[in-house]
Amino acid sequence: MGQFRKKMIIVAAAGALAVSSLAGCSRSMDNDAVVAEVGKDKITLGVANFYARMQQAQYETYYAGMMGMTGEDMWKQEIEDGKTYEDSTKESILEALENLYLLEQHATDYKVELTDDDKKAINKAANSFVENNTLEDKEAVSGYEKNVKKFLELVTIQSKMDQPMKEGVDENVSDEEAAQKSMQYVFFSYNKTDEEGNSTALSDDEKAALKETAQALDDSLKASETKDIEAAAKEAGQEVQTATFDSESTSPNADLVKAADALENEGDVTDLVETDSGIYVAKVTSFLDREATDAKKESIVQQRKQEQYDSLLKKWRKDTEIKEHKKVWKKIDFNKQGVTIKQSEPAGDK
Incomplete structure (x- = not known):
């Protein structure tokens, strides 16, 4: 994750969410329940719920509108036999969250750590989120300070791990290989x-x-x-x-x-x-279009870097015992609870 993505996440976390709940939905949950275990680390339902709701908010705020449907309709879409868009998205979200913990566990391998400036930015964003959202909405997304801070610590470490994990790949690409x-x-x-x-x-x-x-x-x-x-x-x-x-x-x-x-x-x-x-x-x-060929060379190098990054994560997953508690994870339901990011009003609007 690059610096821009990191900043976007922090800004989003510092902002306000619009939480909607359908009839019959209970927002109460045990935030200390364990969703998954990654080695010795336990992912709590509170952290998992906040991470999942932040992802859900991005989908419902931007993608659902682009697809011309409501968030509820989007999640109910069946993408293959017996599997909805929500099922598929939640699978990806849980794996991504587990990967965040793996990155944190291997941060010292790359001499990556949170600086004082990182911690200040995280504290400021977490405090801002707590201030900008109602108690009811914070309960719905487990948006308590400790969960928000943990989420921001994880994504900040992820952003700092991106470059070192991609270093050392062969960046030599011939004209023949990249020819356009x-x-x-x-x-x-x-x-x-x-x-x-x-x-x-x-x-x-x-x-x-x-x-x-x-x-x-x-x-x-x-x-x-x-x-x-x-x-x-x-x-x-x-x-x-x-x-x-x-x-x-x-x-x-x-x-x-x-x-x-x-x-x-x-x-x-x-x-x-x-x-x-x-x-x-x-x-x-x-x-041999020179400009297009050079651009293709850069694309090939970036692909090699991404493949190295992905292979490291794959190895770490293989070497680490990961246990998922599906019954706990199932408590997070996108259909019963919608989440969007409140859009800031343009200056001068009332």
Whole structure:
């Protein structure tokens, strides 16, 4: 977790939550009950509930709206036989919480510790949360000072462990391994848009006529010495777009990438690439796009670092006895209790 993520978590924890409860839901729980044991550490229900509710608040505040549904509807979605979105999310949350304790246990291996400044920031955020939320809401999310502080200590250590755990990977990536090609392409869409922005599908006759136009452009490009795709597209009333790719790319279209990747020379032009949404014609402009290749190199290095980080956590999980108390964890129910982050009012609003 990077510094930005750390700050976002601390700010969120310092803010106010909006807690909603459905009929029949009891908020009382034994905050000292044990949800899981990670080695010698015991994860209390209080810490687990606060961590889970903070994650839930992020989902319900941002993702549910993006998905066009309420938090309750989102959690009830069945993503596979007998498994809801809530079930899947809670599985991930519990594993992530266990990993936080593993990171804390191995912090000394990397000479990571909480500084005085870290502790001051954590205390300030915990106190702010306690002040900004009602007793009823704090009870619902186990938002007592000790639980909030433990949560913030864990995520702060996580943020400080990220870099050292990723150090030492091979950062040398050859051009051959990262090579990205580039192309210019024209897309003849099977949909048309009117002046009001409404989109309608072309008729079969219109599609046939469009294919003739696309074929004419393709033929003229292949016959041309300059293969000026921009001039040809302009004449056909179309726009030229650009893309970088390699053999594993799927954007802008997997079939288009496959056809472009098969070309033998820079400047070569594909045959028509027909898809369900329209027709593509492309010209390969470079077999080694420098900017895109360098960006791919950085992506490969970051992937190697993440794989090393993940493998360390996997090893620690394997080497550590982890016991989960499912009956206790089940007491945290997203369906019966919603949580969102209260949005700050813009300056000047009443």
